[in-house]
Amino acid sequence: MLGSLLLAGSRLPLVRRAVSGIPLTRKVVDRFVAGEATQDAVGAVRRLTDAGLTVTIDHLGEETRDAKAAAQKAGAYVTLLDALRELNLGDRAEVSVKLSAVGQALGADGDKIALENARQIGEAARAAGANVTLDMEDHTTVDSTLGVLRALREDFPSTGVAIQAYLFRSEADCRDLSQRGSRVRLVKGAYAEPASVAHQNKNEVDKAYVRCLRILMAGEGYPMVGTHDDRLISITETLADRFGRSLGDYEYQMLYGIRTDKQQALAGAGHTVRVYIPYGDDWYGYFMRRLAERPANIAFFLRALGGK
Numbered sequence: 001m002l003g004s005l006l007l008a009g010s011r012l013p014l015v016r017r018a019v020s021g022i023p024l025t026r027k028v029v030d031r032f033v034a035g036e037a038t039q040d041a042v043g044a045v046r047r048l049t050d051a052g053l054t055v056t057i058d059h060l061g062e063e064t065r066d067a068k069a070a071a072q073k074a075g076a077y078v079t080l081l082d083a084l085r086e087l088n089l090g091d092r093a094e095v096s097v098k099l100s101a102v103g104q105a106l107g108a109d110g111d112k113i114a115l116e117n118a119r120q121i122g123e124a125a126r127a128a129g130a131n132v133t134l135d136m137e138d139h140t141t142v143d144s145t146l147g148v149l150r151a152l153r154e155d156f157p158s159t160g161v162a163i164q165a166y167l168f169r170s171e172a173d174c175r176d177l178s179q180r181g182s183r184v185r186l187v188k189g190a191y192a193e194p195a196s197v198a199h200q201n202k203n204e205v206d207k208a209y210v211r212c213l214r215i216l217m218a219g220e221g222y223p224m225v226g227t228h229d230d231r232l233i234s235i236t237e238t239l240a241d242r243f244g245r246s247l248g249d250y251e252y253q254m255l256y257g258i259r260t261d262k263q264q265a266l267a268g269a270g271h272t273v274r275v276y277i278p279y280g281d282d283w284y285g286y287f288m289r290r291l292a293e294r295p296a297n298i299a300f301f302l303r304a305l306g307g308k
Contacts, residue, residue: 031257032290033060034279038076041279042083044256045093048275052267056133056253057084058096060280063105067113070103074117076280081124090129096162096276097121098135099145115148122156133160133183133224138191139167139198146173157181160224164189165209166198174212178219185224185253186212190289210235217243217250224274226253228262247271255290 034044045055059077064070077095084093102121103113118132125132134149136142145161152159160183163170167189177184188205189198199205209232216223217239225236233252240250251272254263267273278286 029283029287032255032278032287033283034256034277036279036281038080038083038279041080041277042087044277044279045084045087045089048277049087049089049092051264053263054092054094054251054272054274055277056094056096056274058098058135058276058278058286059101060278060286061101061282062098062137062285063100064103065105067103067106070101070106070113070117073101074120077121078124081121081128081130084130085128088129091131093128094131094133094274095121095125096133096135098137099148100137100141104141104144104148111144111148114144115151118148118152119155122152122159126156131158131160131183132156133162133185136162136164136187139169139193142167142169142173158183160185160222162187162226163212164191164198165212166193166205168197168199170208170212171215174215175219178216178221180220182219182221183224184216184221185226186216187226190292206232214239217245223250224253225250226276228254228259230262233262233266258290 034040041057041059045057048055057080059073059080061073064073077097081095087093097118099114099118102117104110106113118134122132132152134145134152136145149159149161158181161177162185163173163177165186165188174184174186186209188209199208206229209227213223213225213232213236217236225232227233227236236250236252239245247270251274252263252266253274253276256275256277263273263275
């Protein structure tokens, strides 16, 4: 219930002003967000890759409402990728892009604008030897995002996409995306969705995640398993054995600042572990979704506010 309230509040300007105005909020945000500037993101990339992890970087922001801002967001990714190129990390460092940040929400021409900006990001990623993964947003954007994905893959075949298991449609989407060359990040889902389109009960979401995971592991694509859940990690290993996948045939993805001990343990066992690094000044929506996901995150926030 509290998680649902936080997700609903993440879109309310009054709540945004209240949370953002608390001085100690920044202390908690720093746990989940690498910083605001490109150099902050690059510093986090250096630390994590030096520790044997791989990364995907998200320049925070969504639902951009004018074409100039969308172009600026794409430009920020190009600047980041130019910096990553200097590190010579190749696909050990990739970027994650929300299409609504680069124009998807701009009315009738939104998909066209988003595709043009995503192509610009794709060119910069190619020059850096990196990949691009499209983040998935709320259910109203899924068809649009998958359409842009298909167009991007004509020129950038390694472009990946996130699929949210709690949506009823996601098993069918996973089947469509399980072909050779496809890269799919499977997550549970972090938006407040109506009961008409998404599972509401945690157990049902977990079951849906396993069904989607099985489809991806049985397919010919490259599954990117987005979870911090020990039980789902164990199931992933069982499915990998069942379908003859080696350590290089899939990867784990985890969020910056969450379960860092598990990240290191999996990497130490030979797994590819990719850390999702968010950065930028538009951190509010991302921050609220992280609070909504786990009671431990809320407790951490409250302790910080109490000065403990």
